Amino acid sequence: MPETAHTAHDVPTVTTDADTWRRAGRRLLAHMVGEMAYEEMVVPEPAPDRDGTGSPSWTLAVDGGVAYGFTARRGGFGSWHVDPDSFVRVTGDGEEPAWDPTLFVTDAQGTVGLPGDSLAEVVRDLMATHAADARLLTASLDAADLADLAYEDLEGYQTGHPCIFVNKGRLGFSAADAARYTPEARGAFRLVWIAVHPDLGRFQSMAGTDRPHLLAEELDADQRAVFADAVRERGGDPDAYLWLPVHPFQWDEVVAPLFASEIALGQVVRLGESRDRYRPFQSIRTLMNLDRPDRLNVKVPLMIRNTLVWRGLSGTQTGCAPHTSAWLRALADRDPFLTGTGVVMLAERASATVPHPVFDQLPQAPYRFHELLGAIWREPVHNHLAPGERARTMACLLLEGADGRALVTELVERSGLDAQEWLRRFLGALFPPVLHYLYRYGASFTPHGENVVVVSDSAEAPVRIALKDFGSDVELLPFDLPEYAELPDHVRDVLHRWKPEELAHSVLSAICAGHLRFLADIVERQLGVPGERLWQLAREQVLDYQARFPELEERFAWFDLLAPEVGRVALNREQLMGGGFHERAERDAEFDVMHGLVDNPLAQP
Incomplete structure (x- = not known):
């Protein structure tokens, strides 16, 4: 039977089934080759029919006389849809089934043009993604069971960003963290609530959402009273302090060690854990409330790197969230066309930004040190659904x-x-x-x-x-x-x-x-x-x-x-050959990496 949002899971930290590991590897290999071919990082050549089915066959020559053979269908926007079960690796000694993404990327290092330091990063991300994909395969469900799942539970069966093949790298998570804090773990955990001195943090909100109103929605009255006492015990005014939730990983890895001075001086006060349990969406740092789905989703920073960037929260953009939400929501409410579409703008009703007192004075520090602490509160979709x-x-x-x-x-x-x-x-x-x-x-x-x-x-x-x-x-x-x-x-x-x-x-x-x-x-x-x-x-x-x-x-x-050709956004090129943008003082504010043009299927009459 399909699970409910309240089912407990005992998720292993590693996969021990060899067949599952190979199946996950074949799927990841197919994803990788398909997206590399789409972005023209590799160029497969047509080959004779491999399996007698008439499916288009391809050969991809890589380094050292090694080649990979597979079948793949072509589609709109220059896409490649590769059959995972068709891969063979061909060497001078013959051919054998291929299933190992890390072997492929090392075989193709020169062909793709990956420098050694980038290759090591790619291999690490591939291994982490492979492990997550194997975990997904272990607990996969039939389509009918997937269709029966609640919104919260279905998120745990998603396979990640379709355009980026190393989409579950999550640098910073241990195996135990991945088994607890990732969507495919389908678990539940409680958030750490803290209170921050008013000189350290800033609160922004849409009209009609002030701090007391927000806290009354998110925390029960008796728990608010306990939390307020915790602030008073440290000599602070609970009504003046800014309260916000913190991911337990971020508390342990970032806040407790890097805000140790502020904690010692009573400027950051640990209030306790939430009563409600949370689970991540695919974005990992955005969390849904399992026990009270009507309560707000929470987006919190995580010092992990995944799909291109470190997953902190930019203070500038976090501060804008309620204001852009208010504008977009106002347009939807008064524009007759938008109203007629029934579109729901899931407003980010409030946000909190807490710059680090020292790192904030270091403009050349990598951007992840400027995105350590904060929160965005977003409306859940449940509150906008009609019966049925x-x-x-x-x-x-x-x-x-x-x-x-x-x-x-x-x-x-x-x-x-x-x-x-x-x-x-x-x-x-x-x-x-x-x-x-x-x-x-x-x-x-x-x-x-x-x-x-x-x-x-x-x-x-x-x-x-x-x-x-x-x-x-x-x-x-x-x-x-x-x-x-x-x-x-x-x-x-x-x-x-x-x-x-x-x-x-x-x-x-x-x-x-x-x-x-x-x-x-x-x-x-x-x-x-x-x-x-x-x-x-x-x-x-x-x-x-x-x-x-x-x-x-x-x-x-x-x-x-409807232009006949459009630019090709090449996210994997950006991921694999970003030239150290992970360490920059600012997030990459340029538009996505583009590579060449593709035929636009929208242009076809």
């Missing part, structure tokens, strides 16, 4: 069960709809609000699979979406539009400003290259809907929007979502 509605992150649509069936296949079957009609409704919920924010308001976020929540009716037909993550991922045009006037000056001054063709990648890369190019292969294999048809349905959404708002014609040209 179900919510799942869009990323779930890429899941395939232990029985080989995709979750989306199960949902289409349950809905009773024709597959194309189900996809049309899904895209009709997804595109209009994202397009309207981009075209009408010159604003983009990052609507990738984890930041879009698909809301379905009781029959499992998609009806609308919810969007989240406005603290760090809201971007504007480099010139001011009249629509920006409601943003406070201090917020408008610090949000990223990108050229229109870069802002367009909120659709082209986050949605199309980052999600639909994978979904297109699934619906073709399992639902009998050609991948080209999915792209046609997506194109129809863009054309329908443009027909409805002809007055925005100039802006349609700015973003040019």
Whole structure:
């Protein structure tokens, strides 16, 4: 039976089953080669039919006369969909089944152009990702059971960022940490609450959410009283101190040792643990409340490095979160078109920022030392659902069960709809609000699979979406539009400003290259809907929007979502060849690494 959010788990820290380890390795190897080929880090060549099935066969020559053979399907946006079970490694001594991602990357070091220090980092990340993938395989469920899971539980079966193959590196976590604090552990833990002297921290919130109101929502009255006494015992005023939750890992690894002086002087007071238990979303540092799902999600910093960056919380962007949320929410509430889409903007209602007293005076310190302590409180999707509605992150649509069936296949079957009609409704919920924010308001976020929540009716037909993550991922045009006037000056001054063709990648890369190019292969294999048809349905959404708002014609040209070719965002190139950006004093504020152009399937009539 599917688990509930209250099921306890005894998760092993390592996988001891050899078959599971090899199966996970084959899948990771297929993911790696597919994304490397997509980003043109490697260039496979056509080969004779390997297995007699007629599947397109490919050979990839790497270093020292070694080659890899496999079958793969091509798709929109230049994508590669590699069959994990088809890999063989070919040497002068013959060929053998291939399943080891670290062997591949060492075989291909010269071909890819990885320097030795980068290669070591990649191998470490691959090993950690391989271990996490094996843990996921050990507890995999059939598609029907996945479809039955609650929102909180389904997060624990996700496979990670589809575009980045080393997507579970989590540098800083021990094996025990990974078995406790990762989504695939599907466990539960309590947060550490602290109180910070008012001279050290700053609180920001949307209108209607002050500190007492927030704490009354998040903590029971008797626990607030106990916590207040703890502040008084250290000589502080509990009403003046800033209270915030801390991840237990961050308390042990960062706050206790690096804020030791402030703790000793009573400027940081450990209040105790939360009564409620939490579990991470895929982003790891964002946590859901298992015991009170109506309480706010909490985003907290973690000094771990995963998928490109250290996962702290930027004080500047954290401070902006409630203000950008207020603006985006106000637009959704009063714009008739947005209101009609039913889009839910999961507002980041409040945030706390606590710079380190010493590191804050060291501007050249790597950015992770400026992102040690803080919190963002975000609305949970549960509070916005009508009776009978179900919510799942869009990323779930890429899941395939232990029985080989995709979750989306199960949902289409349950809905009773024709597959194309189900996809049309899904895209009709997804595109209009994202397009309207981009075209009408010159604003983009990052609507990738984890930041879009698909809301379905009781029959499992998609009806609308919810969007989240406005603290760090809201971007504007480099010139001011009249629509920006409601943003406070201090917020408008610090949000990223990108050229229109870069802002367009909120659709082209986050949605199309980052999600639909994978979904297109699934619906073709399992639902009998050609991948080209999915792209046609997506194109129809863009054309329908443009027909409805002809007055925005100039802006349609700015973003040019239907251009024949578009730039290829190359996240793995950035990850593997970032040139030490992990150690910079500032996060990389430049646009994502781009490599060449790809055909845009949205351009095809």
